[in-house]
Amino acid sequence: MRRLLGGMDVFTRACAGWMSLMVLLAVVGPFLPLPDPREADFEASAVGLFSPGHVLGTDSNGYDLLSNVVNGARTSLMIAFVSVVVGGALGAAIGIVSAYRRGRIDRVVNLLFNIVLSIPNLVLGLALVAILATSSDPSVVISPSRRVVVIMIALTCVVLPVLGRIARGATLTWINREFVVAARSMGMRDRHIILRHIVPNVLPAIYSVGFLAVGVVIVAEGALSLLGVGVVDGVSWGAMISRVAGEFTFVPHSMYVPVTVLALTVIASNQLGDYLRSRLDLREGRL
Amino acid sequence: MAGTGTAHLRGGDAVLKATDVNVRFKVPGGTVQAVSGVSFDIMRGETLAIVGESGCGKTTLGKAILQLPPPDSGSVVLDGTDLTSLSGEALRAARTSIQMVFQDPISSLDPRMTVRNLVAEPLWVWNRGSEDERDAKVRELLDAVGLEPDLVLDRRSYEFSGGQCQRISIARSVALEPAVLICDEPVSALDVSIQAQILNLLQDMKERYGLTMVFISHDLAVVRAVSTRIMVMYLGKICEVGDPEAIYSRPAHHYTSALIGSVPIPDPTRRTGRTPLRGEPPSPMNPPSGCRFRTRCPAASDRCAAEEPELREVSPGQYVACHHPRG
Amino acid sequence: MSAVMSIRDLVVRFRTPRGVLEAVRGVTLDIPEGASVGIVGESGSGKTVLSRAAMGLLSGSNVDRSGSVTFDGAELVGLPRDHVRQHFGTGIAMIFQDPMTALNPVRRVGVQVAEGLRIRLGMSRKDAAARTSELLAMVGIPDPAAAMRKFPYQLSGGMRQRVMIAIAIACKPKLLFADEPTTALDVTVQAQILELLAGLRANLGMAMVLVTHDLGVVANNTDFVAVMYAGEIVEQAPTTELFANMKMPYTEALLKSIPTVEARPAGRLPVIEGRLPDPTDRPAGCGFAPRCSYAQARCREDHPPLVDAGNGHLYRCWFPLAAPARRS
Ligand SMILES: Nc1ncnc2c1ncn2[C@@H]1O[C@H](COP(=O)(O)OP(=O)(O)OP(=O)(O)O)[C@@H](O)[C@H]1O
Ligand SMILES: Nc1ncnc2c1ncn2[C@@H]1O[C@H](COP(=O)(O)OP(=O)(O)OP(=O)(O)O)[C@@H](O)[C@H]1O
Ligand code: SF4
Ligand SMILES: [Mg+2]
Ligand SMILES: [Mg+2]
Numbered sequence: 001m002r003r004l005l006g007g008m009d010v011f012t013r014a015c016a017g018w019m020s021l022m023v024l025l026a027v028v029g030p031f032l033p034l035p036d037p038r039e040a041d042f043e044a045s046a047v048g049l050f051s052p053g054h055v056l057g058t059d060s061n062g063y064d065l066l067s068n069v070v071n072g073a074r075t076s077l078m079i080a081f082v083s084v085v086v087g088g089a090l091g092a093a094i095g096i097v098s099a100y101r102r103g104r105i106d107r108v109v110n111l112l113f114n115i116v117l118s119i120p121n122l123v124l125g126l127a128l129v130a131i132l133a134t135s136s137d138p139s140v141v142i143s144p145s146r147r148v149v150v151i152m153i154a155l156t157c158v159v160l161p162v163l164g165r166i167a168r169g170a171t172l173t174w175i176n177r178e179f180v181v182a183a184r185s186m187g188m189r190d191r192h193i194i195l196r197h198i199v200p201n202v203l204p205a206i207y208s209v210g211f212l213a214v215g216v217v218i219v220a221e222g223a224l225s226l227l228g229v230g231v232v233d234g235v236s237w238g239a240m241i242s243r244v245a246g247e248f249t250f251v252p253h254s255m256y257v258p259v260t261v262l263a264l265t266v267i268a269s270n271q272l273g274d275y276l277r278s279r280l281d282l283r284e285g286r287l
Numbered sequence: 288m289a290g291t292g293t294a295h296l297r298g299g300d301a302v303l304k305a306t307d308v309n310v311r312f313k314v315p316g317g318t319v320q321a322v323s324g325v326s327f328d329i330m331r332g333e334t335l336a337i338v339g340e341s342g343c344g345k346t347t348l349g350k351a352i353l354q355l356p357p358p359d360s361g362s363v364v365l366d367g368t369d370l371t372s373l374s375g376e377a378l379r380a381a382r383t384s385i386q387m388v389f390q391d392p393i394s395s396l397d398p399r400m401t402v403r404n405l406v407a408e409p410l411w412v413w414n415r416g417s418e419d420e421r422d423a424k425v426r427e428l429l430d431a432v433g434l435e436p437d438l439v440l441d442r443r444s445y446e447f448s449g450g451q452c453q454r455i456s457i458a459r460s461v462a463l464e465p466a467v468l469i470c471d472e473p474v475s476a477l478d479v480s481i482q483a484q485i486l487n488l489l490q491d492m493k494e495r496y497g498l499t500m501v502f503i504s505h506d507l508a509v510v511r512a513v514s515t516r517i518m519v520m521y522l523g524k525i526c527e528v529g530d531p532e533a534i535y536s537r538p539a540h541h542y543t544s545a546l547i548g549s550v551p552i553p554d555p556t557r558r559t560g561r562t563p564l565r566g567e568p569p570s571p572m573n574p575p576s577g578c579r580f581r582t583r584c585p586a587a588s589d590r591c592a593a594e595e596p597e598l599r600e601v602s603p604g605q606y607v608a609c610h611h612p613r614g
Numbered sequence: 615m616s617a618v619m620s621i622r623d624l625v626v627r628f629r630t631p632r633g634v635l636e637a638v639r640g641v642t643l644d645i646p647e648g649a650s651v652g653i654v655g656e657s658g659s660g661k662t663v664l665s666r667a668a669m670g671l672l673s674g675s676n677v678d679r680s681g682s683v684t685f686d687g688a689e690l691v692g693l694p695r696d697h698v699r700q701h702f703g704t705g706i707a708m709i710f711q712d713p714m715t716a717l718n719p720v721r722r723v724g725v726q727v728a729e730g731l732r733i734r735l736g737m738s739r740k741d742a743a744a745r746t747s748e749l750l751a752m753v754g755i756p757d758p759a760a761a762m763r764k765f766p767y768q769l770s771g772g773m774r775q776r777v778m779i780a781i782a783i784a785c786k787p788k789l790l791f792a793d794e795p796t797t798a799l800d801v802t803v804q805a806q807i808l809e810l811l812a813g814l815r816a817n818l819g820m821a822m823v824l825v826t827h828d829l830g831v832v833a834n835n836t837d838f839v840a841v842m843y844a845g846e847i848v849e850q851a852p853t854t855e856l857f858a859n860m861k862m863p864y865t866e867a868l869l870k871s872i873p874t875v876e877a878r879p880a881g882r883l884p885v886i887e888g889r890l891p892d893p894t895d896r897p898a899g900c901g902f903a904p905r906c907s908y909a910q911a912r913c914r915e916d917h918p919p920l921v922d923a924g925n926g927h928l929y930r931c932w933f934p935l936a937a938p939a940r941r942s
Binding site: 177178179181182183184185186187188189192196197200201 | 394
């Protein structure tokens, strides 16, 4: 790990710093002395940056932007991490096993991945949310927490085939390496070959693309909110954006604040993904 | 099916005996007959060299012996057990008696594992000995292949040169004390100055661990230094089998003779390194009828196109599959 | 015989994170007109870097080249890239070890051969096509018309190398650099390609630099040999003279360590122990001293100069082998 941090340039350090800060906020957010993100301050609605009591100002409803950013980090990052980790783990498992087995299973899996990948992310997310998070009875309100879960599931489905295909592709290149043949020739079980030789070599590709996927998912969450199917009345960066979408011209900073935070987070996670890839590939590059 | 014959099989107690082995690959546009109708046997302590040009099926045959993948037809009998009839656990266990050293020393080692784990891996798979015993064995093996255990144990394969990686591979392949060691072009990827070191090492290991060896190579000069019996292949079939002295001094097959004649000899006073061969090997997807070598053979006749030659004895212990062998 | 290319005190340094790596250390070499000069040595001895540097093909901000390289009387070192490029094709051409990576995989063979003719010689499309077909026939490709329409991957390794040769000789160069042209090929194909090169050389009056690690290839295909070790030429002579009268222990060790088809060695093969010295940290004395069985104290302290033994035979050794070299 120390070697991993050693070679970081300033920009990468800044990105790592930003990412850590966001994660920290997500964890300790509720314990910080900030206004309740869901409580409107009617005295001070739509006040600008650095207003007393509202460091980042408020939106037209009087919601404190700083508090929403901090507490929204919790929802947004949780959605991102959960869907990437779950989607990545499932995708990698399916991709690796199907590539290792080859044959019919592999063809079916590959076909399914391709079909899902051919559907644009947002359309897929929208469709899944529509199926899972609408009730036939309009009077039944769907709770924000249920929405969060649904969005996680939808975005997991978006991430799964992406990482699954990468895992499958990487596995296909590694299983032709002679050390895998060597492992089989010494009588190693398939299970052990996958765990000892394939997974450790495929993981670097998954990690780095996983970071990129975090960015994609954060953006997707925001976009779904804008389309009205996100965590609309919850606390998340996407929800902040969707609430003020119509008021951009009147209260521009209420849009800039969440968008900036979101953009910085996406940039940071992409950069960390790239950095990780270059670091982990280095050993391969030296071959 | 007109096989390439089994006249050269010697009976008696062969350690390994392959009969009429066929391996096919489906590729876009057809089927490749990578190995067709190949039979051979190896006695204990022998080194059988399998020689031939790129694509003639040497590696495929080596892997077919290990059942990776199993041949499409034919049998591979090791110490009385037909490996092609085994599957699952029984095959897994039987495989340990045959180990393979691969051509590319770097790709045959997992770049993420330390030398300690690489060499101990076969022992770990088969649960041989305690942790300490395994460690001792790993040290012994590394020592045997000429690496200083304390200097290398905790390093990874990418920190080593090709020759050192090949030493590690060899150490690992003898860890389970196999009966047969298949070396697939173990020195082809190495620098000239390192080749001799590895060839010597293989000889040492053979003596030390009582190995029977299959030595796959395209280089007749290298083969000469290590083998006790030679089998020349062309496009998936056997051309000639026999004792090295006979084959090098009186090659009976025109292909063998061309191979030997093509090797440049480091002596400018002699015109060497010429070949009477025209053209290049035909596609293995539709090999020529009759003798597969006839399209490049200086002695080819109509009979060669019509009829496939069977292996037959031309001098004691020398077998050739040719209608018009060299006199 | 005048030299088509003269290399004088050529030094090539790479600035790497591990320090300055002197890959070529003061090489002086003449390539006589129409002659074939072999450069032999172990992997990493600097053969490729030397030939690339001579052609002015080393790029990158971390490369320093000094010394002099004249081609046809004109100095190439220090010349702007575009001027050096003028010599390519018509003056100097090259072929590489791996013809697959040297050919563009997505363009037809015919187009790639014709390209040089059209750009360099300004031929019309039709003339270039006709000449391409002639060239392909010249390098021994059966059915050139069909071959022209193929992509590189549809050809075997030997055929691809023939295509590379056709491209190289398209504009009748005076000098051909061949960097391990047959290392990736089978022996029978290697023999065919070497024969082809010898024939073309005789027909076109072209000089050739043949880079290889195989002393066997050198013995039968060159007029002169330069043996490289750790970035230097350690022995250089007309080919017959070199093999008859070896002076350098390194050349002898190299020769002894290669197995031959001739005879089965009794017992163990002779080997050169050890490795090339670390190129970023070269020893003070003779680079071969740690591996040399004749080495004495002086070898480890003083760098041996290039000594002229007459007959164009140069060597770099304090304790040269007695003439004639004892060979087993
Ligand atoms: N997995 C595979 N799928 C399809 N074709 C294959 C496969 N493996 C080998 N072949 C084909 O089978 C033939 C024999 O290949 P093989 O690798 O055994 O040759 P080889 O004698 O070992 O050659 P080399 O000297 O290049 O290693 C070749 O034509 C090759 O293209
Ligand atoms: N672009 C580069 N940057 C840094 N070092 C280099 C570069 N190219 C070559 N070298 C180094 O220069 C030395 C000589 O390399 P070179 O490729 O000339 O060897 P060679 O004799 O051609 O070997 P081979 O037989 O493996 O082709 C090596 O130590 C190599 O690592
Ligand atoms: S059988 Fe015919 S074609 Fe084949 S090697 Fe003998 S003479 Fe040549
Ligand atoms: Mg092979
Ligand atoms: Mg080179």
